[in-house]
Amino acid sequence: MQIELRHVSKSFRNKGGTLAVLEDINLTVEDGEFVCLLGPSGCGKSTIINLVAGLETPNDGDVLVGGQPVRRPDPSRTVVFQDAALFPWLSVLGNVEFGLRMAGLPKTIRRARAMEYVKLVHLSKFANAYPHQLSGGMKQRVAIARALALQPEILLLDEPFAALDAQTRSVLQNELLEIWELARPTILFVTHNVREATGLADRVYVISARPGHIRDVRPIDVPRPRHAEDPLLLAHQHAILGLLGEEVEKVFREELGETVHFPEAQHVVPPNHTRGLHI
Amino acid sequence: METTHRRFTPPHSGGPGRARVSTPFQQVGTGSTRGAGFTFLKAGQTLGALLVLYGLWWGLSRIAPWPSPREVFGVLIADLREAAFRTALLGSLRRMFIGYLLVVVIGVGGGLLLGRIPLVDHMLGSFAVAIHAIPGAAWVPLSILWFGMTERAVIFTVVLGAAGIVIVSTDTGIREVPPLIVRASRTLGAKGANYFWFVVVPAAIPKIVDGLRLAWAFGWRALMAGELFTSVNGLGGLLNQIVKTQDMKVLLALMMLIALIGIGIDWLFQQLQYGVWVRWGLAD
Numbered sequence: 001m002q003i004e005l006r007h008v009s010k011s012f013r014n015k016g017g018t019l020a021v022l023e024d025i026n027l028t029v030e031d032g033e034f035v036c037l038l039g040p041s042g043c044g045k046s047t048i049i050n051l052v053a054g055l056e057t058p059n060d061g062d063v064l065v066g067g068q069p070v071r072r073p074d075p076s077r078t079v080v081f082q083d084a085a086l087f088p089w090l091s092v093l094g095n096v097e098f099g100l101r102m103a104g105l106p107k108t109i110r111r112a113r114a115m116e117y118v119k120l121v122h123l124s125k126f127a128n129a130y131p132h133q134l135s136g137g138m139k140q141r142v143a144i145a146r147a148l149a150l151q152p153e154i155l156l157l158d159e160p161f162a163a164l165d166a167q168t169r170s171v172l173q174n175e176l177l178e179i180w181e182l183a184r185p186t187i188l189f190v191t192h193n194v195r196e197a198t199g200l201a202d203r204v205y206v207i208s209a210r211p212g213h214i215r216d217v218r219p220i221d222v223p224r225p226r227h228a229e230d231p232l233l234l235a236h237q238h239a240i241l242g243l244l245g246e247e248v249e250k251v252f253r254e255e256l257g258e259t260v261h262f263p264e265a266q267h268v269v270p271p272n273h274t275r276g277l278h279i
Numbered sequence: 280m281e282t283t284h285r286r287f288t289p290p291h292s293g294g295p296g297r298a299r300v301s302t303p304f305q306q307v308g309t310g311s312t313r314g315a316g317f318t319f320l321k322a323g324q325t326l327g328a329l330l331v332l333y334g335l336w337w338g339l340s341r342i343a344p345w346p347s348p349r350e351v352f353g354v355l356i357a358d359l360r361e362a363a364f365r366t367a368l369l370g371s372l373r374r375m376f377i378g379y380l381l382v383v384v385i386g387v388g389g390g391l392l393l394g395r396i397p398l399v400d401h402m403l404g405s406f407a408v409a410i411h412a413i414p415g416a417a418w419v420p421l422s423i424l425w426f427g428m429t430e431r432a433v434i435f436t437v438v439l440g441a442a443g444i445v446i447v448s449t450d451t452g453i454r455e456v457p458p459l460i461v462r463a464s465r466t467l468g469a470k471g472a473n474y475f476w477f478v479v480v481p482a483a484i485p486k487i488v489d490g491l492r493l494a495w496a497f498g499w500r501a502l503m504a505g506e507l508f509t510s511v512n513g514l515g516g517l518l519n520q521i522v523k524t525q526d527m528k529v530l531l532a533l534m535m536l537i538a539l540i541g542i543g544i545d546w547l548f549q550q551l552q553y554g555v556w557v558r559w560g561l562a563d
Binding site: 050053054055073074075077078079081083085086087088089090098099101102103130131132146147150 | 459460462463464465466467468469470473477478481482484557558559560
């Protein structure tokens with residue numbers, strides 16, 4: 001299902017006044033497309049996810065899904081959050097089953113379907129384990145299975161792999177791509193990792209900060225499976241890093257004053273975040 | 280907006296996140312998640328402290344008109360062999376059991392109502408906090424006025440002494456559902472009654488268990504106060520009789536038993552609480 005944001009602005013009230021988070025955002029994600037939103041921290045990319053999910057409403061402009069304005073959360077648009085946000089009192093299977101239970105599916109059916117998705121993310125052995133017994137990567141797998149079990153038309157991912165080590169991240173990225181090719185949900189994926197964005201997406205929106213606005217839209221015209229060292233991919237990354245470098249510098253200047261100077265753009269991506277992508 | 284009474288959280292409820300498990304019977308010193316994870320070092324330390332205490336007591340009994348530990352434990356064992364004493368003990372336990380069941384029902388039920396229905400909260404919220412603010416013993420006179428010197432007066436004291444903390448902690452728990460859990464559940468289609476029963480209530484369980492543990496301690500105190508004043512046949516009533524005989528070793532033996540029951544059951548609650556904390560990701 002298509003996602004469209006038209007002239008969307010969002011600000012939050014805080015102690016001192018209002019903080020403009022998004023300014024005049026226009027973006028489109030076509031049905032079945034995989035789009036990444038890439039930007040420095042504080043650029044409002046998570047807010048875009050929340051708007052599409054229906055967890056927040058814009059101050060201005062329209063958030064449309066399949067041409068209809070988004071008013072509230074809906075199981076056809078599920079979210080994978082950065083810290084998994086699993087229900088600690090439910091087992092892996094219970095978590096994956098949760099949405100189906102809310103939808104009122106009979107127990108045997110929902111159990112069987114939940115088990116399918118637990119298998120899909122390779123956690124069959126842990127179906128009866130509880131979140132506190134799982135590693136970060138496993139929790140994120142559960143979160144993905146939980147979001148997919150509702151067979152959503154739109155899958156929203158908010159920095160889902162940011163807290164994981166490089167190896168786990170790369171494995172999960174590949175699994176996500178496989179799942180996407182299988183079920184073809186429309187994916188909106190938020191990240192601050194340039195390699196991740198270029199490795200995964202059909203198109204990358206580069207968001208700039210304070211207030212967030214779209215700096216660049218870049219179709220990644222590299223066929224899959226992609227290879228980390230593909231010169232085309234590297235060229236995209238280089239171009240984006242150039243753009244983002246200025247952005248990050250701007251953010252730091254605002255936060256720390258004018259004393260900080262960044263000679264190179266590469267600061268955006270810490271070294272251990274830049275490897276790991278073997279797509 | 281929050282009204283003032285919601286700011287009132289039980290002193291032991293801790294904050295969100297990795298608060299410590301506090302123990303009503305261990306308010307001095309570190310007594311946090313003790314017993315939570317058994318180690319030989321911890322057990323050794325506890326044992327050592329008990330031995331030192333025993334030694335001090337023994338020393339005291341040599342130089343002052345105090346019964347020695349041996350005498351006291353001897354009396355306790357002799358007491359437990361006596362049918363009349365056991366009847367009193369079982370009477371106390373039975374009253375505590377009935378009172379505590381009522382506390383669970385009234386406390387959790389009342390807390391859920393308060394948290395779920397704003398009208399009930401506005402009308403009765405401060406009332407629950409007021410009840411919670413009155414120590415169990417202070418309910419005894421009213422209980423006697425209503426029920427006479429009876430067992431029912433004792434149970435009533437237990438209920439009023441302990442239900443408030445459960446109401447308040449349940450109410451707090453269902454208000455403090457972690458925001459991320461709220462959002463995740465909304466995106467998965469949880470709303471209305473489903474949202475309440477399958478998200479809010481389970482998310483509140485650690486706080487509810489905290490309240491139940493404290494309620495045990497409060498209830499046990501209230502039970503003793505109630506029995507002491509009404510002289511019903513129970514441990515509290517025995518206290519009342521013994522004090523007239525002025526036999527210190529008998530009195531100490533009884534107090535020892537009261538402490539041991541208090542600690543023993545609190546220990547069980549602590550295990551439950553720790554299990555819940557681990558599963559809910561609040562403790563390692």
